[in-house]
Amino acid sequence: MIQIPEHIVSIIIKHLRAIQTAAEEDTLLAWITESEEHEKAYQQVVRLWNDSGSILGQPAFDTARAWEKLDSSLDHGAPVGKTVKIRLMRLAVAACMVGILALAGWIFYQQQDKTILTIAAAGKGSQRLTLPDGSLVILREGASIRYPKAFNARERAVTVTGESYFDVQQETGHPFRIQTARATIEVLGTSFTINSNEHQDRLIVSSGKVLFTGKDQHAGQHVVTAQQDAVLDEKGINIVPVKDSNYLSWQTGILQFDNAPFAAVVMALADYYHLHIKADSLLTRQPELSTITARFEHQPLEQVLEEIKLLINVSYRKQNDTIIFYQSQ
Structure with missing residues (x-):
């Protein structure tokens, strides 16, 4: 044979x-x-x-x-x-x-x-993998996923921690379910990111619809549609339109800012580079601090900091493991 x-x-x-x-x-x-x-x-x-x-x-x-x-x-x-x-x-x-x-x-x-679980974890950098049904998963650095060698006939079930991107193959009557510590996310065919940490679960849907169910009774069950951002914490599930255009920057390597407030830029940089980045108290009290319009693509942090320094006339210093922006003299 x-x-x-x-x-x-x-x-x-x-x-x-x-x-x-x-x-x-x-x-x-x-x-x-x-x-x-x-x-x-x-x-x-x-x-x-x-x-x-x-x-x-x-x-x-x-x-x-x-x-x-x-x-x-x-x-x-x-x-x-x-x-x-x-x-x-x-x-x-x-x-x-x-x-x-x-x-x-x-x-x-x-x-x-089929009952044996495969455990994948992203070490340095992101990890891309294909699940048994052909669905694509990209794990951000530090994230992990558990899934069976073959899905059963009832459902496609996986468990995740950390931040990951899913592009799920559509299979009618064969739902795809993601378990986190505090929620169940059910889809039939869509793309989205899920970030599950010790404080909250954050779901951002790129396309399709996702059923977001908190495991605590008070959290309830909600349908999250394309371009919606849902956060589940101890208060329940809150859904708002997507405002963060850089939620996939860890995957694409691109940070895009269009008249973005300085505070939002600082948060995006801290998330992307996995560093503590903040503005000092004097700078945060500036009422008319310029907004930023810029695009950074796969650039080292030092280059990005230097460009921001020139764009809005601020300086920065490194203090232990934190980068602090302050007003230039």
Whole structure:
């Protein structure tokens, strides 16, 4: 038998169990019709599956009893020529049984292995990965995700911490659910970011709709649509239009400011560079501090600080692990 790709084997098993999706059925059909070898391999798997039906239904297979039944049906008083044929028959049956039992064991392993969780964590920089259903996830540095090797027929369930971006494949009747410490997020096909930390869950939807449900009863359940920003904390869920155009800057590497207040720029820089950045008390009391219009693309922090210094006539200093802006003299 030729080597069958793992994802095709998975679809064949779903097909034989009648739980495949329409898309999976199309994928399988396309693979089978690619070549005569593929079709033969598929037919062999189907035959083994059908032959192993009674074995898979039993908790254990009694090999000794099976041979006893086989031997009783053979004529032990047969002449030498016939004895050779009987031995060959036993070898053939043995080979068949090995194949069937191997397939049964493999199927059992695959079914059990679906419960094994894959844990991915982004170390230095972001990590991009594809889930078993084809959905895209980008983990921001420090974020992590847990998901099964294969989703079950009821739902596609994952658990996340930290900040991550999702572009979910649409599968009607097969909801995609994200669990955080304080919420459940359910989608059918959309793109969004979720940031779950010890203080709050923040959901920003780029496209589609998301059902946002707090695990505490007072939080309630809300539908969040495209270009809405939802925050869940101890007060409940608050939804507002997206005001932060840089919420995906950690993914794109681009910071864009259009007449942005200085305070908003400082917050965006602190989030993007993972640093403590603030303005000193004298600077924050300036009532007419200039707004900033600028675009920074994959630039080192020092360059960005120097450009801001020139744009609005401020200075900055480093104090321990904090960068502090102050009024230039």
